[in-house]
Structures are given as C-alpha cells and as structure tokens.
Amino acid sequence: MAFVITSPCRNEKSAECVEVCPVDAIHPGDDMYFIDPDVCIDCAACEAVCPVQAIYAEEEVPEEEEKFISLNRKYFEEIS
Amino acid sequence: MDKEMYDVTIIGGGPIGLFAAFYGGMRQLKVKIIESLPHLGGQLNALYPEKYIYDIAGFPQTKAKDLVDSLVNQAMQFEPTVVLNQTVEGVVKTDDGYFQMVTNKEMHYSKTILISAGIGAFEPRRLNFEHAKQYEGKNLHYFINDLNHFADKDICILGGGDSAVDWALMMEPIANKVSIIHRRNNFRAHEASVRKLEDSDVNILKPYNLKEIHGDDEYIQSITIQNLETNECVSVELDELITNYGFVSSLGPIKEWGLEFHKNSIIVDSTMRTNVEGIYAAGDIVTFKGKVKLIATGFSDAATAISSIKTYIDPKARQQPQHSTSLFEKIKA
Numbered sequence: 028m029a030f031v032i033t034s035p036c037r038n039e040k041s042a043e044c045v046e047v048c049p050v051d052a053i054h055p056g057d058d059m060y061f062i063d064p065d066v067c068i069d070c071a072a073c074e075a076v077c078p079v080q081a082i083y084a085e086e087e088v089p090e091e092e093e094k095f096i097s098l099n100r101k102y103f104e105e106i107s
Numbered sequence: 108m109d110k111e112m113y114d115v116t117i118i119g120g121g122p123i124g125l126f127a128a129f130y131g132g133m134r135q136l137k138v139k140i141i142e143s144l145p146h147l148g149g150q151l152n153a154l155y156p157e158k159y160i161y162d163i164a165g166f167p168q169t170k171a172k173d174l175v176d177s178l179v180n181q182a183m184q185f186e187p188t189v190v191l192n193q194t195v196e197g198v199v200k201t202d203d204g205y206f207q208m209v210t211n212k213e214m215h216y217s218k219t220i221l222i223s224a225g226i227g228a229f230e231p232r233r234l235n236f237e238h239a240k241q242y243e244g245k246n247l248h249y250f251i252n253d254l255n256h257f258a259d260k261d262i263c264i265l266g267g268g269d270s271a272v273d274w275a276l277m278m279e280p281i282a283n284k285v286s287i288i289h290r291r292n293n294f295r296a297h298e299a300s301v302r303k304l305e306d307s308d309v310n311i312l313k314p315y316n317l318k319e320i321h322g323d324d325e326y327i328q329s330i331t332i333q334n335l336e337t338n339e340c341v342s343v344e345l346d347e348l349i350t351n352y353g354f355v356s357s358l359g360p361i362k363e364w365g366l367e368f369h370k371n372s373i374i375v376d377s378t379m380r381t382n383v384e385g386i387y388a389a390g391d392i393v394t395f396k397g398k399v400k401l402i403a404t405g406f407s408d409a410a411t412a413i414s415s416i417k418t419y420i421d422p423k424a425r426q427q428p429q430h431s432t433s434l435f436e437k438i439k440a
Contacts, residue, residue: 043291047268049154049354050226065370068226068391070154076295 028085029064030073031099033092035081036060044073044082054102061102113139113188115416116208116217118195118361119224121149122402123390125178127221127409132185133434134417134424139188139217141195141210143228144354145250148175153229153354157269157297164403174402184439190215194228198364198386206385219416222366222373222381222388223409227359232352234265236320246326248349256347259283263330263343265317266351272296274349275309286310286343288317288332315341320348358392369394378426379412385419387412 032044036059044060045053052066053073062073064085074082083089088096115131117124120142131138146152148171151160156172163169169177193210198220200206208215231249233239239247251257251274258281264271267289273296275287287304292314294301304311315332318340322328329344358371367374367382372394379387389408391400398404410428417424428434 043295046290047295047353049150049229049356051355070150072154 028069029067029099030062030069030071030082031064031085031088031092031096032060032062033081033083033088033095034059035079036077039079039081041078043076043078047072047076054106056102061099063103064100065103110214110216111137112205113137113215113217114420115139115219115221115413116141116206116215117187117221117223118208119149119222119228119390119392120144120147120189120191121223121225121390122151122174122178123225123405123409124149124221124223125175125182126406127223127389127413128182128187129178129185130410130413131416132182132187133431133438134413134428135438136413136417136420138185139190139215140182141190141193141208141215143192143194143230145192145252147179147189147191148172149225149229151175153356160402162401162403194230194359196360200383200385204385218385218420220386221379221409221412221416222361222386222392223390223405224358224361225356225391226371227356227361227392229354229356231350232355234317234320234350234352238322239320242320242322242327242348246345246347248347249351251349254278254281257282260346261344262286262347262349263288263345264349264351265289266353267291267294267296267313268351268353269296269300270353271349271351272300272304274351276300276303276307279307279309283346284310286312286345288315288343289313290316290335312341312343361392372398377411378415379408380415387416 050066052063053060114136117127117140120140128138128140151171158171159168161168193212195208195210197209206217257278261284262282264275264287279285314335318333319331320327327348329342331342333340373388375388375393375395389412390405414426418426
C-alpha cells in the first residue's frame with residue numbers, strides 16, 4: 028500500500044507534503060508531485076497537510092482519480 | 108567506553124525494540140538498546156506523539172506517547188543498558204562468533220543482534236546549507252536538551268509544526284526575544300498552541316523562507332529571510348538558531364551488513380532469524396510470508412526473536428517460555 032497524489036495537485040504544487048514526508052518519498056513532476064510507492068511507509072503525514080485534499084490512501088482513491096495510482100508508480104519507474 | 112559483552116543488542120528503541128528489551132529481561136538476557144535519536148519511542152515519538160492508536164490489544168485507545176511511556180516502564184524493570192544519540196554504522200562478526208558494532212561515537216560488543224529499526228534511523232531534517240554543519244553543537248540546534256541555555260538570549264526558531272511552536276512558547280518567558288519563522292501562513296501545530304503563540308510576545312515571521320545564514324568561524328550571527336509573498340528580504344540577528352523541520356529516516360548503513368533484503372525489508376524466517384547467523388530482526392523492518400506491519404504483530408515478532416536468541420545463546424533453553432505470571436515473580440525474586 029502507499030499514498031497517492033491525485034488531480035487537485037495539478038498546478039497547485041503547494042509542497043507541504045514534501046516538507047513533512049519522513050522518508051522523502053515525494054518528488055516533483057512537471058505539473059504535480061508524486062509519491063514513490065516503494066518508499067512510502069503509509070504514515071499519512073502528507074494527507075493531513077495537503078491544502079487541496081489531493082492525497083489518498085491507495086484503496087481510498089476516488090474512482091474518477093484511480094488513474095493516478097498508476098501515474099504515481101509510472102513516474103518512478105521512468106526516472107529510475 | 109562500555110566494553111562489556113551483551114547477550115543481545117537491540118538496534119532501534121521504538122515500540123518493538125522496547126518490548127524486545129522487556130522480553131529479553133524476562134528470558135534473563137543481558138540487553139542493550141541503541142537508538143539514533145536522543146529519546147526512545149521511534150516513530151511514535153518522532154512522527155505522531157499526540158495521535159491516538161486504536162489497535163493495541165487490550166487498549167481501546169491510547170495516545171502514542173503514552174504507549175511509549177508504558178513500554179519504557181515495562182522494559183526498564185530489567186534495567187537494560189540504553190544508549191541514545193548513536194547510530195550503528197558498521198557490524199563485524201569476529202572469529203569467535205561475536206559481533207562488534209561501531210556507531211558514530213563508540214564500539215559495542217554483543218553475542219547477538221536484534222534489528223528493530225522500523226524504517227531506519229531517524230535524524231532531524233537539516234538545513235540545506237553546506238556551511239551549516241560547522242555550527243551544530245555551537246549555536247545551531249536540532250534538539251533542545253537544556254532550556255536554561257537559552258535564558259536571556261535572542262532566539263530564532265525555524266519551522267511551523269508542533270515542536271517549533273511548543274519550543275517558542277517554552278522559551279518566550281525566559282529568553283530575551285523569540286522569533287518563529289515559518290514558510291507558510293498557517294502553522295501545522297495544535298490550534299490551542301497556535302492561539303497561545305499569537306497571544307504571546309513571540310515575534311511571528313510568516314510566510315518567510317530561510318535564504319542564508321551568516322556567521323564567523325564560531326557562531327551564526329544572523330540569518331537572511333525572504334518573504335514569500337513580497338520577496339522582500341530581512342536580516343534577523345540572533346544568539347541561537349533552532350531548526351524544527353521534522354525528521355527523515357533511512358535504512359542507510361543497515362543495507363551494507365550482508366543481510367538479505369526484499370525491497371526495503373530484511374528477510375527473516377519464522378524464528379525471526381536473518382541470513383546472518385546471530386542477527387535477528389523484528390517489526391516493520393522485516394518481511395516473511397504473511398507479514399503484517401502493525402505494532403501488534405511487531406510485538407509478536409519481538410517475543411519470537413528473543414526466544415530464538417535465547418536458544419541460540421543457550422541451546423538447552425526452551426523456545427517456548429513459561430507464562431509471564433509465574434516467570435516474572437521468579438526472575439524478580
């Protein structure tokens with residue numbers, strides 16, 4: 028399991044999540060941030076500080092945002 | 108320096124390490140705990156001390172820091188040696204099968220090792236300036252040990268979470284002047300603390316970003332901060348700079364000890380033994396078929412690991428311990 032950043036982050040990129048992540052799992056993409064699912068420890072610190080409620084636990088991602096689960100994962104597969 | 112040989116050295120003083128220390132006492136092992144932070148409690152203290160936990164068996168709800176206090180009390184009944192502020196960097200197995208562990212400060216000796224390091228060693232998120240390091244231990248602080256040190260000084264606190272706000276409130280009555288500098292317009296601390304802060308004499312500077320630190324060979328003398336809305340820069344003179352940017356953790360050197368990993372978890376068998384004879388692991392750092400990462404199951408890993416260590420050190424000992432109701436009285440007698 029991991030936390031996932033969804034569409035409200037697009038062009039918001041407020042970055043509170045980056046500051047609180049204890050394992051530095053959150054990286055900047057072009058127009059939004061992504062969480063590395065292999066590094067995320069499910070502590071939920073990011074979910075609490077997101078000013079636009081863009082972050083969900085993987086199994087709680089709303090249906091219309093589900094594509095972000097693979098987008099988060101894909102981002103890290105591409106940069107690694 | 109403590110050259111004593113221990114039966115088991117527990118790396119990581121979080122909930123699982125603490126319970127393992129208790130259980131080591133129950134099995135009459137000589138126990139040492141090594142913890143990277145200046146306090147015990149692991150993630151519970153570093154990440155969410157004020158949050159409630161609802162899945163500790165027998166406790167409908169318990170605050171994380173209260174659980175730590177109980178675990179510390181339980182473990183200390185057997186007086187384990189507790190080493191704080193040290194991170195184990197290297198582990199070497201000697202020819203006679205014992206372990207030497209080198210930390211950032213000294214050498215430790217043990218017959219076995221139990222790794223309960225969770226997500227790795229925590230350390231404070233440090234300032235991102237190369238020359239900041241030289242002021243650590245002088246007037247740049249990531250931890251506060253002695254409040255009196257700050258009496259009558261001009262103090263700057265960086266950060267916007269609970270620790271930053273709490274330290275500002277504690278120092279305000281004794282310091283000459285306290286400024287708190289935060290990158291956001293809203294503090295992440297408890298509402299009640301933020302209200303107290305706003306009513307206090309603390310100088311609140313937000314939304315400001317730290318731009319530069321200025322100092323001589325010895326001390327930081329001032330900092331330049333930039334307003335994130337107006338871009339205006341301000342210089343603030345100070346005697347002491349306290350940084351509360353939270354914690355980061357990493358497995359770091361543990362990955363170099365010859366242990367078998369799957370992703371970021373150490374592979375153990377059902378006895379909590381790793382691939383290195385004499386090294387055991389428990390809690391969030393391990394993986395095995397069916398592993399569930401919870402405090403509840405970590406406690407179980409710890410008891411299993413300690414029992415395996417007991418039989419490794421003393422092959423005549425039983426893996427299955429006696430019930431604590433009878434065992435505890437016998438040991439304490």
